[in-house]
Amino acid sequence: MALTQLNSTCSKPQLHSSSQLSFLSRTRTRTLPRHYHSTFAPLHRTQHARISCSVAPNQVQVPAAQTQDPKGKPDCYGVFCLTYDLKAEEETKSWKKLINIAVSGAAGMISNHLLFKLASGEVFGPDQPIALKLLGSERSIQALEGVAMELEDSLFPLLREVVISIDPYEVFQDAEWALLIGAKPRGPGVERAALLDINGQIFAEQGKALNAVASRNAKVIVVGNPCNTNALICLKNAPNIPAKNFHALTRLDENRAKCQLALKAGVFYDKVSNMTIWGNHSTTQVPDFLNARIDGLPVKEVIKDNKWLEEEFTEKVQKRGGVLIQKWGRSSAASTSVSIVDAIRSLITPTPEGDWFSSGVYTNGNPYGIAEDIVFSMPCRSKANGDYELVNDVIFDDYLRQKLAKTEAELLAEKKCVAHLTGEGIAVCDLPGDTMLPGEM
Numbered sequence: 533m534a535l536t537q538l539n540s541t542c543s544k545p546q547l548h549s550s551s552q553l554s555f556l557s558r559t560r561t562r563t564l565p566r567h568y569h570s571t572f573a574p575l576h577r578t579q580h581a582r583i584s585c586s587v588a589p590n591q592v593q594v595p596a597a598q599t600q601d602p603k604g605k606p607d608c609y610g611v612f613c614l615t616y617d618l619k620a621e622e623e624t625k626s627w628k629k630l631i632n633i634a635v636s637g638a639a640g641m642i643s644n645h646l647l648f649k650l651a652s653g654e655v656f657g658p659d660q661p662i663a664l665k666l667l668g669s670e671r672s673i674q675a676l677e678g679v680a681m682e683l684e685d686s687l688f689p690l691l692r693e694v695v696i697s698i699d700p701y702e703v704f705q706d707a708e709w710a711l712l713i714g715a716k717p718r719g720p721g722v723e724r725a726a727l728l729d730i731n732g733q734i735f736a737e738q739g740k741a742l743n744a745v746a747s748r749n750a751k752v753i754v755v756g757n758p759c760n761t762n763a764l765i766c767l768k769n770a771p772n773i774p775a776k777n778f779h780a781l782t783r784l785d786e787n788r789a790k791c792q793l794a795l796k797a798g799v800f801y802d803k804v805s806n807m808t809i810w811g812n813h814s815t816t817q818v819p820d821f822l823n824a825r826i827d828g829l830p831v832k833e834v835i836k837d838n839k840w841l842e843e844e845f846t847e848k849v850q851k852r853g854g855v856l857i858q859k860w861g862r863s864s865a866a867s868t869s870v871s872i873v874d875a876i877r878s879l880i881t882p883t884p885e886g887d888w889f890s891s892g893v894y895t896n897g898n899p900y901g902i903a904e905d906i907v908f909s910m911p912c913r914s915k916a917n918g919d920y921e922l923v924n925d926v927i928f929d930d931y932l933r934q935k936l937a938k939t940e941a942e943l944l945a946e947k948k949c950v951a952h953l954t955g956e957g958i959a960v961c962d963l964p965g966d967t968m969l970p971g972e973m
């Protein structure tokens with residue numbers, strides 16, 4: 533691969549003084565968002581690892597550190613100023629317009645898998661350059677620099693810009709996708725009501741920031757738990773973005789359910805379709821075996837063991853996260869990141885004819901009689917435009933209706949618990965006693 537030095541249009545970089553990172557790094561002072569209180573003495577509020585150069589196709593740019601021009605004015609800095617020596621037919625002008633993807637909790641375990649999938653092109657496609665805007669905190673800013681360094685060392689051609697910051701207003705600027713993963717984990721002795729409040733405040737703040745600066749048609753996927761109610765809080769604080777654009781991740785539950793049905797039926801999991809997870813991403817979630825299909829047939833025609841379906845299968849899916857934590861010592865991160873990829877791809881590729889996917893979405897206008905104004909996992913179809921429609925052709929029986937009522941009641945109780953964060957008055961928190969995240973046992 534020949535190296536050619538370019539006259540690029542990159543902005544002049546400054547080297548980050550403490551870490552000596554080789555990518556372009558800037559610092560500037562901003563007012564901290566209110567929830568970032570810390571005993572640290574923050575000096576640098578924002579740090580960027582930014583590809584800010586435009587590079588012509590067929591050429592490779594060398595880091596300015598190695599190639600300062602005779603006047604001593606580097607145009608660009610570090611490995612993010614490099615691009616591959618593309619063949620004429622692959623040149624960058626055939627790429628789509630760059631999209632901004634914001635990720636919170638970017639130094640966490642899920643992100644550590646997800647970011648590399650996003651940067652590789654496997655999510656948005658091999659002709660879609662991306663900018664990754666990574667949200668951390670004072671707690672995690674060093675770790676985030678490490679993440680940026682690993683992204684740098686991965687030489688992803690499609691990764692055109694990386695920004696790390698603790699300021700959601702900066703990270704969400706013009707974001708087309710916001711993947712909200714960061715949330716305080718529920719530790720021993722933490723009441724679910726307290727968790728709803730602590731994490732709810734994070735999502736209220738982030739909703740406000742999205743409202744102010746994100747793309748007006750941004751798609752928001754909330755992963756941080758309790759993800760349904762966090763998504764509700766987020767959308768209530770972002771009235772400029774359609775409520776329909778907010779999702780709570782229940783795709784991991786769908787994938788888990790498909791795997792269990794495939795195992796029981798003795799088929800590979802690609803034979804399982806039409807799998808709905810209804811309701812809350814919690815142990816009240818309802819994996820719907822009435823409408824799911826195996827090899828095109830209703831599940832009940834293939835697995836003629838109703839007791840197993842109603843009891844063992846349902847509980848296995850509801851509690852899969854907790855069993856995994858017991859074995860692995862940490863919560864599902866790799867499979868969660870895979871399911872985030874699945875969730876995004878389901879919105880940007882056409883749903884296969886007759887099939888659907890599950891997502892926790894806003895219930896207003898739903899055809900199933902589920903209470904309005906909550907975020908509830910339901911069956912969706914997409915035409916690949918980032919949008920979705922709810923599926924009409926599903927059936928219900930008494931068992932399914934009864935299970936739906938339980939998960940709906942839980943979400944309505946959670947909603948009352950966070951009324952102070954959704955602009956709906958004073959919170960009253962009376963949660964059902966058995967409410968748990970899938971990862972809790």
Ligand SMILES: NC(=O)C1=CN([C@@H]2O[C@H](COP(=O)(O)OP(=O)(O)OC[C@H]3O[C@@H](n4cnc5c(N)ncnc54)[C@H](OP(=O)(O)O)[C@@H]3O)[C@@H](O)[C@H]2O)C=CC1
Pocket residue numbers: 637638639640641642643667668669670671672713714715716717734754755756757758759780781782783784785813863864865868
């Ligand atoms: N919906 C789903 O299917 C699933 C959801 N989850 C949820 O996703 C979230 C992230 O999981 P994972 O990446 O494994 O978790 P990690 O603990 O690895 O990372 C979580 C991130 O959350 C941020 N965070 C925000 N507030 C706090 C706080 N008060 N205390 C500690 N950390 C905080 C931290 O980043 P920073 O310091 O930068 O803010 C941290 O990096 C969790 O809420 C988890 O329950 C997990 C699996 C499946």
Ligand SMILES: O=C([O-])CC(=O)C(=O)O
Pocket residue numbers: 757784852853854863864969970971972
């Ligand atoms: O409870 C957790 O953090 C993990 C979780 O959501 C899951 O595994 O589904």
